[in-house]
Amino acid sequence: MGRRLEPGVAPALVIVDFVHGFADPGVLGGGNIAEAIAQTQALLGFARGKGWPVAHTRVVYAADGSDAGVFTLKAPSLLALTEEAHDSQIVPGLAPAPGELVVRKRGASAFFDTPLQGWLGFRRVDTVVVAGCTTSGCVRATVVDAMQHEFRPIVATDCVGDRALAPHAANLFDMGQKYAQLMSRAEIETHYAW
Template identity: 65%
Template sequence: MHAEIQTYARQGFGAELPLKAPFGLLIVDFVNGFADPAIFGGGNIAPAIASTVPLLQAARERGWAVAHSRIVYADDGADHNIFSLKVPAMLTLKEQEHRSAIVPELAPAAGELVVRKTVPSAFFGTPLTQWLAQRGVQTLVIAGAVTSGCVRASVVDAMSWGFRPVVLSDCVGDRALAPHDASMFDMGQKYAAVMTRDELLRAA
């Protein structure tokens, strides 16, 4: 791994991404189904949810724009797509299903945006970009699940839309640690700043 890091450094990856106010917070898919190892969970998702609880409280106290995302398919599966072809169990995430609901400890408050999506990115086909832009967000702090899937897709789109993504290493989780670790390295080299929750709250 050391040689690989040297390769990235030699080629100019991993430059610092300075933080710039105003800040926003995006919590990706921290729903009951991803909290449950018997459904879509496991790995380090549970501790990531626990670490996000004080993050959300701090964001609210600081007046940040806060958005949440959920994967939600139509009750009749009419919006069945390529994502659900690859992962058919995603179609069990219906609007009224317990597994598709945001975990109680991170329940959205009044004024916080909740976007429903049927693909990995919280930006694709949702009003998230416009909502953040209207609130002047420059730096988007990102927590959620899973690191290698919906988090990474949302980070890439956030960067593509001109937001400065900050991925909090202790507030994102994956059902398996190898994809988590690889994705954290990749995002830190190419797309985002990577830090812990407490480092971010001290710097913001």
């Protein structure tokens, strides 16, 4: 457990659920999510400068709830995240640029029942740098699925956040032991400085 996973040579950046609802402590946010968003703005600028593929995710449900599933039984507040809802929109500092993929998802993982795997594969990506929230939920699910789809996951440790710091720390530790390489934004930028 915990062996170093060497980053590959063809990275992409996947930003998970940095939307208004998770940025707002009065809705679904809190903890260290605001700080993670600020760090991710710098990481996104770096990734764009390097020409990396970039994907963003949003949780999006039908306005009438017709596509709801078990996830919404556990977390019914997610049903408010519809296509047009303010809380489902990506925060302005991370707004997608032309050519960047926006994944609409109804589950935790950015890969489950979405086009993300094929989109990354078409671009010959071998490494997925993951930022976003929440560390213990959708980030973790995305990291596990990235590994299971044979991408090398890197968790940008200061670019992920959670509503509570204890689950954030515990899940970073566990992902680092089993599924991913943990690297700060500065370490990622230094590694890919070429």
